[in-house]
Amino acid sequence: MTATRLALPEVMVIEPKVFHDSRGFLYEAFNAADFAMATGIVREFVQDNHSRSRRGVLRGLHYQMPNPQGKLVSVVSGEIFDVAVDIRRNSPNFGQWVGATLSGENHRQMWVPEGFAHGFVVMSETADVLYKTTDYYHPESxxxxRWDDADLAVAWPDPGVPLIMASSRLGVPLSQAQLF
Structure with a gap:
């Protein structure tokens, strides 16, 4: 497993070792010891989530406060453009974002730490997204x-007219958001 820090160094793309042969492939989707060794991060994951979305669905930019969640995001099938935004008020990278393409073909994962908002847009016909979280889902948190906040200026790839889920339509600009 290798971990590559992105422009926001707390956010990383994780690439597992994939073993291919005539039957297909095999890789460990998660191994706590290897994750800690590759990233320097020791976290307990308490919940796994699975979403299936169709082309153009845009989910985000979500976070929990209190009860922040770190997320380890992967794609089983399809392709997404995954985004993390630093919303830690005292961070030198406050309000900046990074993105990476995750797919069932490249097997990449993205670590989105606590203190970051997270979202993705589906680039393939459908995508099955799995993510491990470091805290339980708390609806009240x-x-x-807003995914299209001009101050953030996230350069979302164009999958056509985005299909925005109901909870994402309720998003507020970064300037009005509760922040870490």
């Missing part, structure tokens, strides 16, 4: 920043 959920917050959302």
């Amino acid at each position: 959920e917050h959302c920043i």
